[in-house]
Amino acid sequence: MRRARAVLLCLFCLFCGSAFASTSATDAAFPAEATLGKIASWLERDGREGWLSGDVADAVGIPRLATEELLEARQRGVRSDEALRVVQRSADERRDFLLFMVQNADGRVFFYVAGVREGLKGAYVSVNGVVTALDQLEAEVSFRRELAFWEGRVAVR
Numbered sequence: 729m730r731r732a733r734a735v736l737l738c739l740f741c742l743f744c745g746s747a748f749a750s751t752s753a754t755d756a757a758f759p760a761e762a763t764l765g766k767i768a769s770w771l772e773r774d775g776r777e778g779w780l781s782g783d784v785a786d787a788v789g790i791p792r793l794a795t796e797e798l799l800e801a802r803q804r805g806v807r808s809d810e811a812l813r814v815v816q817r818s819a820d821e822r823r824d825f826l827l828f829m830v831q832n833a834d835g836r837v838f839f840y841v842a843g844v845r846e847g848l849k850g851a852y853v854s855v856n857g858v859v860t861a862l863d864q865l866e867a868e869v870s871f872r873r874e875l876a877f878w879e880g881r882v883a884v885r
Contacts, residue, residue, distance in 0.1 A: 760847045763875045764826060768844045770882045771817040771826075775802030780816055780827065787859045788839045789850050790825055799823070806881065809833070815878055825849075828874045838862075840871045 779798040780790070792799055800819035805812065812831040818824065828840040837854040851867030852859050862870065 778803035
């Protein structure tokens with residue numbers, strides 16, 4: 729009986745995983761790229777001058793020169809009762825990144841690194857200063873939620 733449950737659970741997980749993979753591959757490519765393009769254009773036009781710390785860039789895999797302590801960015805931020813959200817786009821044409829940061833009331837900070845054409849490149853969470861990568865499923869779901877939030881902000885402008 730226990731073995732039968734284990735086999736059924738494995739089959740269920742395989743089915744869900746393949747269903748997620750087939751839908752996320754088609755759903756993520758077009759809408760995410762279109763949304764990222766809108767957000768990038770909005771930041772170019774209406775973003776404020778800002779900076780990305782070299783430490784944060786290193787933690788989330790954004791390349792920088794050893795002499796660069798700060799990276800120039802165009803940014804916007806929104807604070808609510810639940811979270812502080814910031815989106816940044818490189819102000820340097822040599823770099824192509826969008827960085828979405830979400831600091832929750834519990835102190836956890838989520839980072840989503842994306843390219844306008846490549847989509848999501850990496851997703852991380854920082855808890856008490858320790859940064860770890862999110863698993864793919866959680867990363868995709870959370871990233872889509874962030875894209876929807878910022879697409880809503882762009883639409884009202």
